Amino acid sequence: LEKPIYGSWVDQFHGKGAFGLNFIDLMVRQGNIDNPPKAPLVPGFECSGIVEAVGDNVKGYEIGDRVMAFVNYNAWAEVVCTPLEFVYKIPNDMSFSEAAAFPMNFVTAYMMLFEVANLQEGMSVLVHSAGGGVGQAVAQLCSTIPNVTVFGTASSFKHEAIKDSVAHLFDRNADYVQEVKKISPDGVDIVLDCLCGENTGKGLSLLKPLGTYILYGSSNMVTGETKSFFSFAKSWWQVEKVNPIKLYEENKVMAGFSLLNLLFKQNRSGLIHNVMDKLIKLYNEKKIKPRVDSLWALEEVKEAMQRIHDRGNIGKLILDVEKTPTPLVGENIFISFETSLFI
Ligand SMILES: NC(=O)c1ccc[n+]([C@@H]2O[C@H](COP(=O)([O-])OP(=O)(O)OC[C@H]3O[C@@H](n4cnc5c(N)ncnc54)[C@H](OP(=O)(O)O)[C@@H]3O)[C@@H](O)[C@H]2O)c1
Numbered sequence: 266l267e268k269p270i271y272g273s274w275v276d277q278f279h280g281k282g283a284f285g286l287n288f289i290d291l292m293v294r295q296g297n298i299d300n301p302p303k304a305p306l307v308p309g310f311e312c313s314g315i316v317e318a319v320g321d322n323v324k325g326y327e328i329g330d331r332v333m334a335f336v337n338y339n340a341w342a343e344v345v346c347t348p349l350e351f352v353y354k355i356p357n358d359m360s361f362s363e364a365a366a367f368p369m370n371f372v373t374a375y376m377m378l379f380e381v382a383n384l385q386e387g388m389s390v391l392v393h394s395a396g397g398g399v400g401q402a403v404a405q406l407c408s409t410i411p412n413v414t415v416f417g418t419a420s421s422f423k424h425e426a427i428k429d430s431v432a433h434l435f436d437r438n439a440d441y442v443q444e445v446k447k448i449s450p451d452g453v454d455i456v457l458d459c460l461c462g463e464n465t466g467k468g469l470s471l472l473k474p475l476g477t478y479i480l481y482g483s484s485n486m487v488t489g490e491t492k493s494f495f496s497f498a499k500s501w502w503q504v505e506k507v508n509p510i511k512l513y514e515e516n517k518v519m520a521g522f523s524l525l526n527l528l529f530k531q532n533r534s535g536l537i538h539n540v541m542d543k544l545i546k547l548y549n550e551k552k553i554k555p556r557v558d559s560l561w562a563l564e565e566v567k568e569a570m571q572r573i574h575d576r577g578n579i580g581k582l583i584l585d586v587e588k589t590p591t592p593l594v595g596e597n598i599f600i601s602f603e604t605s606l607f608i
Contacts, residue, residue, distance in 0.1 A: 282314030283365035284341045286561075286569055286582040287398065288459075288484055289525070294570070297486045302338060309340030310525065313355060313364035323349055331355040333364040335537075337529045341563070341584060350534035353541045356549055366398070366555035366581040371544045372537055373481065373524050374402035377457055380540070381520050382477040388454040389414040391445060391471060393464070394484065395431045396423035398581040401556040403457060404430035409552050416445050416453060426579050442467050452476065460485045466505045469517060477518040487574070556580030562590040 290308050292298050313333040319326055326332070326349070334340075335351040355364045378384040384407070392403045395417025407413040408430065417431040418441050424434045433448055435441045445453060454475075456468035459482030468478045512519060527533045547553045558580040561569040569582050 281361050282312065282586050283361045283560075284309050284313075284584040285311040285365045285369055285398075286566070286573070286584055287311070287369055288482065288487075288573060291487055291570055291573055292483075295487060297483075307339040307342050309336065309338065309342075311335055311365060311369045312340040312345055313361045314345070317344065320349070326352065326354075331361070331364070333368055335368055335528055337525075341566075348534075350538070351528065353538070353545070356545055359548065361587075362557055362560060362583045362585055363555045365583050365585075366557050367544070367548075368541065369524065370398040370402040370555065370581060371406070371553065372540055373399050373522070374406050375540050375544055376524065376527075376537075377479050377481060377522050378403065378406055378455070380536075381479055381522055382455045382518075384410055384413065384455065386410055387412045389416065389449060390455040390457065391416040391418075391441070391453045391468070392431075392457040393418050393437075393460050395419045395434065396427045396579045398556075398578075399459065399481075401427065401430065401580050402553070405553045405556075406547075409547060414449075414453075416441075416448075420576050423579050442471055445471055455479070457481065459483070462504055465507065469507065469519065472515075472517045474516040475518070477520060479520045479522050481522045558582050560585040560588050562588040564590040 287310060289298070289310065293301060293308055311334065313331070316326055316328050316330045316332055318328065331354065332352050333355050334345070334347050334353070336345055336347045339345060353368065355361070359367070378390070384390070388410075390403065390407055390413060392400050392415065394400045395404060395415075396419040400417060400419070404415050404417070404427070407415050414433070415431045416433045416435070417427070418435050418437045418439070419427065419431075421436045428434060433445070435444045452471040452473050454473055454477070456471055456476070456478045458464050458468045458478065458480050461480055461483035462485055465478070465480065472478055507519060511517075524537075528537060544553065556579070558578040559569070559572070560583050563584055563586065566584060569584065572578055572582060
């Protein structure tokens with residue numbers, strides 16, 4: 266690394282820090298991504314902590330600074346080394362947990378809304394998984410622009426909790442095209458789709474002229490506990506073909522967005538630094554705030570991942586080094602442990 270900066274969070278001096286648990290971590294664990302890394306590996310793409318050491322040429326950061334960072338894997342570790350270009354200072358009012366919930370969700374949402382789709386006053390946006398980490402960041406950023414209407418799909422039990430941030434909510438299994446058209450017959454200006462597959466045609470059909478459809482995920486490839494080649498193949502099979510001539514005839518924009526590729530493969534960390542500056546300003550102005558679903562001890566990562574699998578989260582899950590695991594109580598657990606121990 267040319268200019269390394271070292272962030273450390275489970276360190277013996279400070280004992281503070283946290284890691285973001287993202288949907289992509291589930292996909293990595295299952296091997297549902299392009300070129301999955303070989304095991305064993307340390308997962309995780311974002312974290313917060315305290316700088317423990319800096320490279321010789323590093324300027325602007327000192328040992329003891331509170332920082333949040335992107336890491337190309339290896340984020341869920343006691344000590345993380347990541348290049349300076351992926352590190353950002355944490356605002357004074359922001360906790361380590363919030364900081365671990367901030368970069369991935371808000372940068373993704375910001376880039377899609379403002380850099381790719383050019384969100385303007387009076388527009389409308391449809392976002393899938395509206396109750397999730399990215400979904401809630403999208404909803405909050407939309408509220409920073411006057412008269413933006415947000416449509417969202419999410420599991421029904423989340424609707425009550427997110428109804429203030431998403432004006433029109435539909436169950437994830439509903440015929441959302443019809444539902445949106447009942448409210449807005451012309452459709453919407455922006456569709457954000459993280460369910461790669463059969464939703465592409467639906468999303469494009471909902472766009473107003475000059476509207477933008479962005480594909481940014483493939484959550485639907487995760488089905489069971491382990492990778493299912495059947496669902497993997499089915500998802501790719503169902504990806505619809507788009508006729509570019511129709512796009513120009515209908516005045517529609519189709520785009521894709523991948524933050525990790527932009528950062529780690531396409532060298533656009535400078536652009537992301539500018540976006541982080543804007544997001545931190547919005548945070549300091551109290552216009553946005555990461556929605557944290559729950560905090561988990563490192564030992565509880567399996568249960569935390571299960572909560573996303575089960576679609577239980579509203580906002581972001583955080584692995585918090587200060588949290589101790591919830592003790593397993595109850596006679597049954599103790600007895601079965603003893604039984605297996607002495608067999
Ligand atoms: N392209 C990028 O740069 C980028 C960056 C960050 C995230 N993403 C993508 O954005 C999406 C959201 O990411 P996130 O980290 O914020 O996660 P998240 O939305 O908090 O993910 C969990 C939610 O996704 C929904 N979901 C949809 N299909 C699912 C499935 N097969 N299994 C379990 N849950 C499913 C569930 O909500 P409902 O049941 O309410 O629908 C679930 O609660 C993911 O597809 C992720 O890969 C892309």
